[in-house]
Amino acid sequence: MSFLKPTAPVYLLGPRSWLPARVMTNQDVLDWMGTRARPSWITHRTGVEKRHWVEPEQACSDIAAAAALRLLEDCAIDRRRISQLLLATVSGDFPTPPTSPLVLPKLGLDGIGVLDLVAACAGFTSAVHVGAGLALATGSDHLVIAADIRSKFLNREDLATTALFGDGAASCLVTPRPEQADYQLVASELGADASMADIIAIRAGGSRLPHHLNDDPTKVFLKMEHGATLFMKGVDNMSAGAASLLRRLGMSVADVDWFVPHQANLHLIRAITDKLGADPAKVVETVQFTGNTSGASVGIALAHLQEKLPLRSGQSVLLISAGAGGASACALLKRL
Incomplete structure (x- = not known):
């Protein structure tokens, strides 16, 4: 980490x-x-x-x-x-x-x-x-x-x-x-799960398989494999990342005012909510109208929280994300 x-x-x-x-x-x-x-x-x-x-x-x-x-x-x-x-x-x-x-x-x-x-x-x-x-x-x-x-x-x-x-x-x-700042960064943490390194991938176009050597047209597209494993790993890794950051800060889930997870799909967001034991009313959901926007999704969801929901000075916001390659990142912010 x-x-x-x-x-x-x-x-x-x-x-x-x-x-x-x-x-x-x-x-x-x-x-x-x-x-x-x-x-x-x-x-x-x-x-x-x-x-x-x-x-x-x-x-x-x-x-x-x-x-x-x-x-x-x-x-x-x-x-x-x-x-x-x-x-x-x-x-x-x-x-x-x-x-x-x-x-x-x-x-x-x-x-x-x-x-x-x-x-x-x-x-x-x-x-x-x-x-x-x-x-x-x-x-x-x-x-x-x-x-x-x-x-x-x-x-x-x-x-x-x-x-x-x-x-x-x-x-x-x-x-x-x-x-003019909106938040102060309290702490952040990065991690990775190498067992997920190639479950979500575009197989062609890199140095492993350049386009001119690729003879399989499906390899130029984004592909998600082992759906059940991917779902469970996503839930486990994002939940573990959030728990790890809170533990380092001497905090509990109950101390967090808002949760902004990666908007992978609605079922995954709600499974993370359940695993953390978070109040669903404190979890931001935007995937219904944005879909999964990959690396932009947490930023888009945080902007939605800031614009649409009752965020008050001093409240804490936990960003939770993980995805392709098994890369994960969490950050705790304090609203100013």
Whole structure:
């Protein structure tokens, strides 16, 4: 485990989220797939009722910039404050180059540090963890973005996977300065379960199997395997990560005011709630109208909490995430 308890205050400004304009209901997805399955099958199996998909011409850098621009403009952030951009994504514009440099001109930024961070569904929380460490070390501000496009990697022949996913992005500023901040970071922790390393994967396109050597068209799509094992591992790893962080802080589940888990699917969220013994009324659920947005989901759900629910000063918010590769990340925030 990689545990961070800041030795000096670190704050978050935001987040702000962005979802594509194109809304896909369950019927829309089934029509796109050309299947006669019923929309109620998707709702019953996943809890998802609709999700947002990008247009064909939109790429990861576009939606990342859209979320960051919303943050910069809503919060009137002076761009000169920003020393580095951290982009959490598993769906960059290209295999090479990294996508974070491509976001800079869309934000009117140049000459600052850039870093792509690949942590799949743990992306937003992992980027906050890394950004906090850098903010402590440098005394400067770091722009965090989590953005993922899954719709372009879905197989029309694989309903179980395709039914789950949506596209979206979220952004926040991690800073040592309290001015305008929405939260203080109490602590965060990263982990991994290597037994899950390849259960969720796109098999082709990397150095293991470059596209020009691939002769199996299904390997260019996102594939989730061993569904029952994946579900149980997801529940166990996210619950264990949350319990570990709270234990290090001498806290219990009852001490937490709000829980923001990765929005993988509704049944998994509720299984985590049960395993932790958390009050369901304190658990944020957005998957019904966003689908699984991979690394952006926790940031989108946190933005929803901030905008729609009665969050008060001094309340604690526990971010809980895990996903592809077995990567996990949790963080405890205090509302200012």
